[in-house]
Amino acid sequence: MGPVVKKTKAATEVTIAGLKFKNPVMTASGTFGYGAEFAPYMDLGRLGGIVVKGLSLYPRQGNPGPRIAETPCGMLNAIGLQNVGVDDFIERKLPLVRNAGTHIIANIFGETVEDYMEVARRLDGAEGVSALEVNISCPNVKKGGIVFGTDPQEAFKVVSAVRKSTSLPVITKLSPNVTDIKVMVRAAEDGGTDAVSLINTITGMVIDVERRRPVLATATGGLSGPAIRPIAVRMVWQAAQAASVPVIGMGGIMSARDALEFIIAGATAVQVGTASFIEPDAAVKVAEGLEEYLSKNETTVQDLIGSLRTA
Amino acid sequence: MEIKAEIIHNDSMAKGYFKLGLACAVPEVRPGQFVMLRVSDGLDPLLRRPFGIYRTLGQTRGRTLGTRGSSSKSKGIEVLYRVVGKGTAILSGKRPGETLGVLGPLGNGFPDRAEGSNPVLVAGGMGIAPLYLLARRLGEGTLLFGARSKAETFLLKDFRGLGLKIKTATEDGSAGIKGLVTGLLENELTPESIVYACGPVGMLKAAAAISGKAGARCLVSLERSMACGIGVCLGCAVRAKAHKEEKENRFYKMVCSDGPVFPGEEIDWDLL
Ligand SMILES: Cc1cc2nc3c(=O)[nH]c(=O)nc-3n(C[C@H](O)[C@H](O)[C@H](O)COP(=O)(O)OP(=O)(O)OC[C@H]3O[C@@H](n4cnc5c(N)ncnc54)[C@H](O)[C@@H]3O)c2cc1C
Ligand SMILES: Cc1cc2nc3c(=O)[nH]c(=O)nc-3n(C[C@H](O)[C@H](O)[C@H](O)COP(=O)(O)O)c2cc1C
Numbered sequence A: 001m002g003p004v005v006k007k008t009k010a011a012t013e014v015t016i017a018g019l020k021f022k023n024p025v026m027t028a029s030g031t032f033g034y035g036a037e038f039a040p041y042m043d044l045g046r047l048g049g050i051v052v053k054g055l056s057l058y059p060r061q062g063n064p065g066p067r068i069a070e071t072p073c074g075m076l077n078a079i080g081l082q083n084v085g086v087d088d089f090i091e092r093k094l095p096l097v098r099n100a101g102t103h104i105i106a107n108i109f110g111e112t113v114e115d116y117m118e119v120a121r122r123l124d125g126a127e128g129v130s131a132l133e134v135n136i137s138c139p140n141v142k143k144g145g146i147v148f149g150t151d152p153q154e155a156f157k158v159v160s161a162v163r164k165s166t167s168l169p170v171i172t173k174l175s176p177n178v179t180d181i182k183v184m185v186r187a188a189e190d191g192g193t194d195a196v197s198l199i200n201t202i203t204g205m206v207i208d209v210e211r212r213r214p215v216l217a218t219a220t221g222g223l224s225g226p227a228i229r230p231i232a233v234r235m236v237w238q239a240a241q242a243a244s245v246p247v248i249g250m251g252g253i254m255s256a257r258d259a260l261e262f263i264i265a266g267a268t269a270v271q272v273g274t275a276s277f278i279e280p281d282a283a284v285k286v287a288e289g290l291e292e293y294l295s296k297n298e299t300t301v302q303d304l305i306g307s308l309r310t311a
Numbered sequence B: 001m002e003i004k005a006e007i008i009h010n011d012s013m014a015k016g017y018f019k020l021g022l023a024c025a026v027p028e029v030r031p032g033q034f035v036m037l038r039v040s041d042g043l044d045p046l047l048r049r050p051f052g053i054y055r056t057l058g059q060t061r062g063r064t065l066g067t068r069g070s071s072s073k074s075k076g077i078e079v080l081y082r083v084v085g086k087g088t089a090i091l092s093g094k095r096p097g098e099t100l101g102v103l104g105p106l107g108n109g110f111p112d113r114a115e116g117s118n119p120v121l122v123a124g125g126m127g128i129a130p131l132y133l134l135a136r137r138l139g140e141g142t143l144l145f146g147a148r149s150k151a152e153t154f155l156l157k158d159f160r161g162l163g164l165k166i167k168t169a170t171e172d173g174s175a176g177i178k179g180l181v182t183g184l185l186e187n188e189l190t191p192e193s194i195v196y197a198c199g200p201v202g203m204l205k206a207a208a209a210i211s212g213k214a215g216a217r218c219l220v221s222l223e224r225s226m227a228c229g230i231g232v233c234l235g236c237a238v239r240a241k242a243h244k245e246e247k248e249n250r251f252y253k254m255v256c257s258d259g260p261v262f263p264g265e266e267i268d269w270d271l272l
């Protein structure tokens, strides 16, 4: 019964908020620098997109060390959102990748709603930015540090404020540290988001039992890597059921098979994060593996999205 | 560069210490640079492990005549390591013929020596590994080696005959003087000295302080847990003293991409 595969369109092509992606594999924010750092290891043009390190209104120094700790099949990080700031990004980092032949997506965050709006405004006219990804897993300093992404009202406020500040497509990056992800999907949609991406890292902790101290200087950090993948797949599946906008899935993707889990669960595209630390060209390998799977099974990404059989 | 390298040898040197030879053509290596090794293709341990490049293997060194085209390339690298945990334990079980993912050479290594300076190398235990290529290049000066006991002095074997004076300090007095290697340093320094140090943080901090007092330059090679090794995860940060003239005014430096070698006075040792 399957429809005839259109020969004019690549089997890997997907569209999100009017943007065409040659393949559904992007790199995740904070795991791929500002893009150019990886040019020695691969052809960046093989990627569906690059999501750059989270950008704030002013440069941020980040947290004291130790900032990372390895965990079984994963890692904890508490980088503290160190970044060069939005102006420096536009001036010095963006020119290095704007002609790389892939979508550049700017991940943004702030400590107040006004911060988010201003960062969004500054990126609006920047040549070479295809979309914004709004990281709402940040504390709102004006609201006593309550994390935007764990409170539907706060999430709605920040998404609608960004929506009004830019003409670019807006992707809202959801936090997994919530009881019901569907509520957060709806809040982001009500705010006017064009897509949602998930999951960000899951809060975790490791303790050095000899010193009886946390290993990370900040005590807790964000868990990423294959250890979180089953949680991520579950949340993407739930989000996709609730969402009317496209879902971008991530969390522990190391291979094309991992990426396929997310797509079958309902993701239109995926992001590869921690894997790029281990193999710099991991995302390209995922894209290649996906192509192989599609040609072997004579299907398209479009046909696989949300194709999970539950009966 | 990311490649799969065949293991040439992985020999035990002493209990818990190994010498690993990897067949991989590497471009020119600067003393003090490192590689990230993938000790397992599985998911646990997940991250690569950083190791200093001990030396390059199979360099032509005048034995081959004729074309010089590929003379800066070597056939492999050697790494010295001590088993301290899961990753190094797995590594110690690898056999010749097996392959290993190698990313590198990475980092900036030691800068070229200033003219007319008197080099003093300070090594604490396994910290001696990244100093071998440097010692060979310098061919003069003094090597101060600190260890817990005589059992670790086998690490000095390759350094004999390179043209450096060697002095040893052990904590238990079983070889050389009894005490810390930094005790030896005080008597070696002149304002023209340049100190190259690698070892535990306490030793590096003391070496930087002693050098500073003597008016000598001190370069330290730092270690931090790493995820990427290429400056993108921002996980290996160390606290540096803020520079007013720097536009970004960063007070964190990345050990992997800004270092691992830093001028001792750049590091904020109290907030490290
Ligand atoms: C630039 C650089 C160069 C290095 N060169 C060498 C070398 O030439 N030879 C060598 O033997 N080792 C070297 N190291 C240290 C080496 O990376 C660690 O010993 C190794 O990562 C430990 O892995 P593991 O899985 O065995 O230990 P884990 O199970 O990860 O940890 C076991 C113990 O080792 C400590 N440890 C873990 N990582 C490091 C680290 N990076 N530095 C210090 N202690 C650590 C942990 O705190 C823990 O107490 C270097 C480290 C860096 C950053
Ligand atoms: C070191 C590190 C830094 C990160 N920085 C950011 C960031 O700046 N903004 C953001 O939205 N997500 C950030 N993330 C989260 C990742 O983009 C991703 O959501 C998460 O790591 C799960 O994917 P993974 O398991 O494939 O890494 C970071 C993750 C890591 C490991």
Ligand code: FES
Residues within 6 Å of the ligand: B225, B226, B227, B228, B229, B230, B231, B232, B233, B234, B235, B236, B237, B254, B255, B256, B257
């Ligand atoms: S290890 Fe990733 S930035 Fe240094």
